[in-house]
Amino acid sequence: xxxxxxxxxxxxxxxxxxxxxxxxxxxxxxxxxxxxxxxxxxxxxxxxxxxxxxxxxxxxxxxxxxxxxxxxxxxxxxxxxxxxxxxxxxxxxxxxxxxxxxxxxxxxxxxxxxxxxxxxxxxxxxxxxxxxxxxxxxxxxxxxxxxxxxxxxxxxxxxxxxxxxxxxxxxxxxxxxxxxxxxxxxxxxxxxxxxxxxxxxxxxxxxxxxxxxxxxxxxxxxxxxxxxxxxxxxxxxxxxxxxxxxxxxxxxxxxxxxxxxxxxxxxxxxxxxxxxxxxxxxxxxxxxxx
Numbered sequence: 001x002x003x004x005x006x007x008x009x010x011x012x013x014x015x016x017x018x019x020x021x022x023x024x025x026x027x028x029x030x031x032x033x034x035x036x037x038x039x040x041x042x043x044x045x046x047x048x049x050x051x052x053x054x055x056x057x058x059x060x061x062x063x064x065x066x067x068x069x070x071x072x073x074x075x076x077x078x079x080x081x082x083x084x085x086x087x088x089x090x091x092x093x094x095x096x097x098x099x100x101x102x103x104x105x106x107x108x109x110x111x112x113x114x115x116x117x118x119x120x121x122x123x124x125x126x127x128x129x130x131x132x133x134x135x136x137x138x139x140x141x142x143x144x145x146x147x148x149x150x151x152x153x154x155x156x157x158x159x160x161x162x163x164x165x166x167x168x169x170x171x172x173x174x175x176x177x178x179x180x181x182x183x184x185x186x187x188x189x190x191x192x193x194x195x196x197x198x199x200x201x202x203x204x205x206x207x208x209x210x211x212x213x214x215x216x217x218x219x220x221x222x223x224x225x226x227x228x229x230x231x232x233x234x235x236x237x238x239x240x241x242x243x244x245x246x247x248x249x250x251x252x253x254x255x256x257x258x259x260x261x262x263x264x265x266x267x268x269x270x271x272x273x274x275x276x277x278x279x280x281x282x283x284x285x286x287x288x289x290x
Contacts, residue, residue: 001090001091001113001114001117002031002088002089002090002091003029003030003031003089003090003091003092003093003113004030004031004032004033004034004085004086004089004091004092004093004155005023005026005027005029005030005032005033005034005055005092005093005094005095006033006034006035006036006078006081006082006084006085006092006093006094006095007019007022007023007033007034007035007036007081007094007095007096007097008035008036008038008061008074008077008078008080008081008096008097008165009035009036009037009038009044009048009097010037010038010039010040010044010063010077011038011040011041011042011044011202012040012042012044012047012048012097013040013042013043013044013047014040014041014042014198015191015195015198015199015202015203016191016192016195016199017097017098018097018098018100018187018242018245019044019047019048019097019098020047020048020051021100021239021241021242021245022095022096022097022098022099022100023035023048023051023056023095024051024053024241025095025100025101025102025103025239025241026093026095026101027053027055028103028106029093029101029106029109029110030055030093031055031089032055032056032057032085032089033053033055033056033057034057034059034081034084034085035048035056035057035058035059035081036058036059036060036061036077036078036080036081036084037058037059037060037061038060038061038062038063038077039060039061039062039063045058045060057084059080059081059084061077061080063076063077064076068209070163070164071163071164071165072163072164074161074164074165075160075161075162075163075164075165076161077165078094078161078165079160079161082094082159082160082161085155087155089155090113090117090154090155091113091117091125091152091153091154091155092152092153092154092155092159093151093152094151094152094153094168095151095184096165096188098186098187098188099151099184099185099186099187100184100185100187100239100241100242101182101184101185101239102183102185102237102238102239103239103240103241105181105182105183108180108181108182109125109152109180109181109182111181112125112178112180112181112182113125113152116178119178121176121289122154122176122177122178122289123153123154123156123159123170123175123176123177124150124152124153124154124168124175124176124177124286125150125151125152125153125177125178125179125180126148126149126150126151126177126178126179126180126286126288127148127149127150127151127152127180127182127183127184128147128148128179128182128183128184129145129146129147129148129149129183129184129185129186130183130184130185130186130234131145131186131189132185132186132187132189132190132234133189133190133225133228133231134189134190134225134228134231134253134255135190135249135251135252135253136187136190136234136238136242136246136249137233137234138231138232138233138234138253138255138257139231139232139233139234140189140228140230140231141230141231141232142229142230142262142266142270143266143269143270143273143279144228144229144230146166146283147279147282148179148284149166149167149285149286150167150168150175150177150285150286151180151184152180153168153175156170158170158171162285163285166285167285167286169285174284174285174286174287175285175286175287176286176287176289177286177287177288177289178288178289179288185238185239185242187242189225191223192250192251193222193223193224193225193251194221194222194223196222196223196225197220197221197222197223200223225253225255226255227261228255228261229260229261229262229266230257230259230260230261230262230270231255231257232257233257
C-alpha cells in the first residue's frame with residue numbers, strides 16, 4: 001500500500017496558518033507529501049522548504065484570482081496538487097493548511113486504509129471534525145460547523161475537488177465512503193484577532209466581488225469572536241505538533257458557554273440534535289457505505 005499526502009498553501013505567514021503543524025501531523029501516514037505552494041506575498045515557500053523531511057515534494061503554482069465565484073480557486077489549486085500525485089499511489093490523503101491530525105489517530109488510519117484497500121467500492125474515507133474557535137479551549141457545537149468530510153481518497157481518474165475544496169467527487173458524483181475511524185482538528189478560527197480580521201478581509205475575496213466586501217466585511221482592526229452562536233469547552237488533548245503554537249498564544253478569549261445566540265428555529269434544531277444526535281437537513285457531500 002502506498003499513500004501520498006497533498007495540500008495547498010499561500011500566504012501562510014501573513015495569515016498565520018498552522019501549515020507546518022498540519023504537514024508534520026500526517027507525514028507518518030504517507031510515503032510522499034505534495035505541497036502546492038501558491039504565489040505568496042510572504043516567505044511561505046521558504047517556510048515549507050524548511051521542513052526537514054525527504055517525503056516532501058513542493059510544486060509552485062500561481063493562483064487565478066479571477067476565480068472568485070464560490071471559492072473555485074481553492075478547488076483549482078487542490079486539483080493541481082492532486083494531479084501531481086503519481087499513479088503508483090493507492091490512497092491520497094488531503095489536508096487543509098488549518099487542519100491537524102492528532103497522533104493518536106495514526107495507527108487507526110493506517111489500519112483503515114489497509115482494511116479498505118481491496119474494497120474497490122470504497123472511494124474515500126471520512127473524518128469527523130473538531131472545530132476550535134476563539135482559542136484552543138473552545139469548540140463550535142452548532143449547525144454552523146460541518147460534522148464530517150472526506151479527506152482520504154482513492155487515486156482514480158476522474159477524481160476532483162468539489163466546490164471550494166470542501167471535499168471530492170468522482171466524475172461529478174458523490175463518493176462512496178467508509179468512516180476512517182479518526183478525527184481532524186480544525187484551527188482556522190483560532191488566531192490572534194488581528195490576524196483573523198486580516199484573513200477575513202482577504203479570504204472573502206475568494207468568494208465575492210469587491211462591492212460585497214465593502215458592504216459585509218467589517219472595517220475593524222480586530223475580529224470580534226463574540227458574535228458566535230454557541231460554543232462548548234474542549235476537555236481533550238491537542239496534537240503534540242501543536243504544543244509550541246499553543247504556548248505562543250498571545251491573546252485572551254473568554255466565552256460563557258451557557259450563552260446561545262439562536263433564532264427560534266435554529267434553537268429548536270440545536271436542542272433536537274443534542275438530545276437525539278440527529279441533524280435534520282444536513283448536507284452531505286458523500287454516500288456512507290456500511
